[in-house]
Amino acid sequence: MKKELATKYDPSSFEDRLYAMWSENGYFTPLRDDTKTPFTMVIPPPNITGQLHMGHALDNTLQDILARYKRMCGFSTLWLPGTDHASIATEAKIVEQMRKEGVTKEDIGRDGFLERAWDWNTKYGGRIIEQLKKLGSSCDWTRTRFTLDEGCSEAVKEVFVRLYEKGLIYRGERIINWCPHCLTSISDAEVEYEDQAGHFWHIRYPVKDSDEFVELATTRPETLLGDTAVAVNPSDERYQHLIGKTLVLPLVGREIPVVADDYVEKDFGTGVVKITPAHDPNDFEVGARHGLPLINVMTDDAHITEDYPAYAGMDRYEARKAIVKDLEEGGFLVSVEDHAHNVGTCYRCGTTIEPRASKQWFVAMKTLAEPAIKAVREGDIRFIPERFDKNYFHWMENIRDWCISRQLWWGHRIPAFYCDDCGELVVTKDATATCPKCGKQMRQDEDTLDTWFSSALWPFSTLGWPNETEDYKYFFPTNTLVTGYDIITFWVSRMIFSSLEYTGKAPFNTVLIHGLVRDAQGRKMSKSLGNGIDPLEIISTYGADALRFTLATGNSPGNDMRFSSERVEASRNFANKIWNAARFTLMNLTDDTDFASLDVSSLRPEDKWVLSLYNKVVKETRENLDKFEIGIAVGGIYDFLWDILCDWYIELIKPRLFAKEGESNKAAQQTLNYVLSGTLKLLHPFMPFITEEIWQALPHMGDSIMVSEYPAYDEALNFPADEKYMSGVIEAIKAVRNRRAEMNVPPSRKAHIFIKTPDRSSFEGSEIFFEKLASAAGVSYLEGEEPENAVSIVSGDSVLYLPVNEMVDTEAERARLTKELENAEKMILSANAKLNNADFVSRAPEKVVNIEKDKLEKFTALKASILTELERLG
């Protein structure tokens, strides 16, 4: 029945084998069983360009813990995996690859490019999935999805058409964020701002037909080429006479008006702003209010256009230099001052964004945001920790329309068609649209959609929506979403409004948010810093369980964590501890023992004690997992397994196990196996591999720990009297060890222990424990005189005497006892102070009052024992 375990804990020798076993047995694939409650999670789909990093490792460890826990609790658990096509990132990667071959996108055309991209996906897209398996992720791989697969594409088209028909998707010329490197528009959420040192150039614009000048300041003199007005505040007395006048744009000679607009702040700078509607979001607004023309002065890659021959072909920064120089030479430059400002950069490539007026597709957000705010406010969706709902509300309440079109090829092509003949626009799912007006073949929009547009549909598109599939009916809405706080706006909020709009339901009820994994110095792990730690290397050195344990331990929701190999080492040591405890157990289990049952009547106090404590851990683990307190849950198991089971219980029962026979031996075997197996089950969601490997070796029922039942609190295993008895014994043993260590008595030197106690039954039966664990040569109960040359150890209401051969240093003894007395008196004082306080007794809960009463009783007894001892010493 039982099997052997290897002498050494070597995770690499069994992790892959066990994963294959689970997979082959179909344990990852749930059935749509109407007698069970479903539990569904969708994976945050990693990019196909990605390699598994620590962020993935954390995210997926947390998800796997929940999935395995729920599965063992009897839920029909679906953890649905998949990958994201990651339009910008992937396209950039392929373009880069092509550049090395000397090929451009234009050379091979759209179809050729897409072919390459799909090849790339086939070749590398599955890489991260294999890496997730290494981690032990119990995803249902039979349901693996891809944001660009047929089903997801159908969902995307469906949504686009529906929103267009509802008027919530529109096409228009707006100012958007343009990345001159990626050559595409990006959404507001994709812009990252960073502080940059810059300058304020004070420039004067001549007033037409006058000697007067208007002075203004700008951080971007090169945009002067596109100025179509200058604005002042309507109530600014300094400039009243200029409103409506015409200025002559320096270097360009264009005549532009002075307009009045509230946007201009009188107190900032000179109170005059140049207006470049095509290159600044605020100026765009001003321009729209005053009907100013849009003049785009830059090409896609941020070089000055041919319209300005003096600067044509220069990039933004060269043009800036040249223009400043020309302004200076022309006498237009007044002064230059240093000025720090925030500059928007592309979150993918870091290039400075060029705001640009451009015709793009947008989602009108206002009406979609409303129900999304309500769902969180009313508790249909809960963020853990709660504080993140503030970020969410702030973002949702101030949301602007979402620019969804991208000038990329890798992605969902916008299902809009134009008729070149009559200019008709049709939005349809039909790929070969003909013009409803003139019957001509229509031309599809060249652009693709923002990657996040398809990710926003992930919780339902992956389950079959817009079709009412069996999976969709059974598994949707999902339950928990686990993700980092860095993508709440990108992804979580968009899933929420999307799902509410299209399915009418919240996509999930709980969002478990975790922080970032940082390096040992607290820095973000990044490629450029080269401080990233590769999870796969950690797995191959220490095992997946050690990595998972490290990520789960001491991690609280929403907080960042530091990662260091020292911590993984500690986790590996814990795994090793479990391994050895299991080896010890296996060595001492005999084939003639019945492990199917536990006969309470034959149990000894230490058995009941460990069962009682185990039972408590079971209860607490479930409670904490139900509250998503994963770090606390696993910490409790760690403490129990190491401190209680290994350090005490196994040591306590060694004499019975080594006796090899008898009822007491069988009871010890049964208890040990019961508690160890149960603890392994508790630990399985956190450390799936080692727990399975050991569980398979122990006597067990069933095929895999993975599909066994998660332990549940059992009232029959609650033994308070035995808990009390054993804690008294353990306290006394610790006190003896402590005294011996203080006196530097080596364990090899045994000493008899004389116990003076008002109640022998609190020690009787534990004599063997003192012999084995407190180096006692023997134990006897003191009736009369205390032994000569003995040191005394006070524990509770009892005194233990340890005769040592040397003369006892009475002075030192007295000093030590006096110190202990002081401590006891301090405790008594504090307990009395509380108990004599009528407010405390009447207002504090009974439980707390009783704790103080017990404390008073305990330390009063201790004090009496110490006083007696001091008296005896003379």
Add this chain to the structure above:
RNA sequence: GGGGGCUUAGCUCAGUUGGUUAGAGCACCUGCCUUACAAGCAGGGGGUCACAGGUUCGAGUCCUGUAGCCCCCACCA
């Protein structure tokens, strides 16, 4: 400018609705190769819980303020 977080042992961090003498890992000191484990065992030192007030019978935990560090959002040209 708005919002949020952090500050607990030398280091990294837990501390779940306020309630026993504030914990862990690592590091450090002492003693142990005790036949599961030296990736270990036993023992030990080390904290006025950032600071100042307040609420409470009771505060690391709640409130207010201060300081330092960090993050997010907005972005006055």
